[in-house]
Each structure stands twice: as structure tokens, then as C-alpha cells.
Amino acid sequence: MRLPLKVALxxxxxxxxxxxxxxxxxxxxxxxxxxxxxxxxxxxxxxxPNEKTVATTRVEIRFPAGVRVTSFEDVxxxxxxxxxxxxKHITGAVWTGTLAPQRFVEFPFxxxxxxxxxxxxxxxxxxYADGEVVExxxxxxxxxxxxxxxxxxxxxxxxxxxxxxxxxxxxxxAALALxxxxxxxxxxxxxxx
Numbered sequence: 030m031r032l033p034l035k036v037a038l039x040x041x042x043x044x045x046x047x048x049x050x051x052x053x054x055x056x057x058x059x060x061x062x063x064x065x066x067x068x069x070x071x072x073x074x075x076x077x078p079n080e081k082t083v084a085t086t087r088v089e090i091r092f093p094a095g096v097r098v099t100s101f102e103d104v105x106x107x108x109x110x111x112x113x114x115x116x117k118h119i120t121g122a123v124w125t126g127t128l129a130p131q132r133f134v135e136f137p138f139x140x141x142x143x144x145x146x147x148x149x150x151x152x153x154x155x156x157y158a159d160g161e162v163v164e165x166x167x168x169x170x171x172x173x174x175x176x177x178x179x180x181x182x183x184x185x186x187x188x189x190x191x192x193x194x195x196x197x198x199x200x201x202x203a204a205l206a207l208x209x210x211x212x213x214x215x216x217x218x219x220x221x222x
Contacts, residue, residue, distance in 0.1 A: 058088070058153040058165040060176040066183050068144045070099075073178075077155060078133040085128035087156035088136065091121040093149035098122075102137040142180050150175040 058077045065071045079085045092098050098119040101109055107126035114120050128134050143149075152166040152175045167173045 057174065058155060058176060060090075060151040060178060062178065064179045064181060065142055067142055067146060067180055070139060070141050072137060072139055075136040075138070075151070075153065075176075076133055077128070077136070077153070079128045079130050081157055081159075081161075082130050083158040084130070085134075085155055086158050087123065087125050087154075088134075089121060089123045089154040089156075090136075091152045092119060092140070093151065095143035095147055096149055097141040098138055099141060100139045104134065104136055107134070107136070145180075146182060147180045148177055149180060150177045 058075065061074050061076065062071070075088070075090055077085065077088050101111070101122065103109075104124065104126075107124045110123040110125075111119055112121035112123065122136070122138070124136055126134075152164075155163045155165065157163070163173065165173050166175050168175075169177065
């Protein structure tokens, strides 16, 4: 194989790996931030991508016990229904609208965090125009995991914020390093036997 062709193939492989890793990490319904502080008010954002060839028409989130949701931001093109229990505590939200394929939408809301450390899950249901309902409710590591947030003390949040963005950044750097090694191996001169 000629050297320019090797260089081109190595560059394509490196680009594919570096670009694909962040997409894989965010291809689910995810609530940000991934790490927050005990006893504080937080602005959370539910990010939902459309991974099908038909529109997403409905998104429902169930709020974890111990997190007290207080308000929502309006999202243009989407109608909000707030779900409450008999004591008028907000337990979930449903947004209806249209999200075209290959797009994502963000639904911001504010909440008071628990006063003690916790790992909270955000089960989310995504309904498509063809009637399919994708349940982002599984355990971490499953095919359709529920997003989660680590609620930590202020000291731990400042020093150990291994949230989604930081984790993805680490994976991206590792992928870049592997791609550079592969490029170096492809470009090294052949030794004559």
C-alpha cells in the first residue's frame, strides 16, 4: 500500500473515532448536570435526541423522590403538562410537540436538591409519531438507561465532579490518543527482512 493512501486511511479512522465517541455518549435522554450539590437550587436540563426517521411527539419525565421541582422554562413549539400528586408536589412533566429526525431538544427546569447525598435517577419516556415509546428507565449500563445525577456535598462536588461531560472528554482524549498511535504505526517505515 502506498504511503499517501495509508495516511488518508489513518486520518479517516482517527476522525471517525474522535467524532463518534461524543455522539455515542449523548445518544440517550440525559439530564444535566450529572453532578450537583446537596441542599441547593439547580437548573437542570433534560436533553432528548431524535434517533429515528420519524418525529418525536411526546416526552415524559418522572422526578425522583427527594428532588423538589419548582419551575419550568418555556420551550418554543412544545406544550407543558405538569404532573402532581394529591399533596400538589410536582412528580413529573409531559411535553408535547414535534422534534424532527436528527435533532435534539432541551427542556430546562429548576429544582431543590436533597439535603443529603444521593444518586437520583430521571426516568424518561420518549414517544414517536409512529406510536413507539422508548423507555429511558433502565439501570446504568443497560441499552436504555435512565439518566442519573450524583448529589454530593459542596466539597465533593468541587473535587470529584466526574459527570457526563468530564467522562466524555476523557473518552474523547483516549480515542484521540489511540488514533494518533494508529497513524504513527501506519506511517512508520517498513523494515526489510
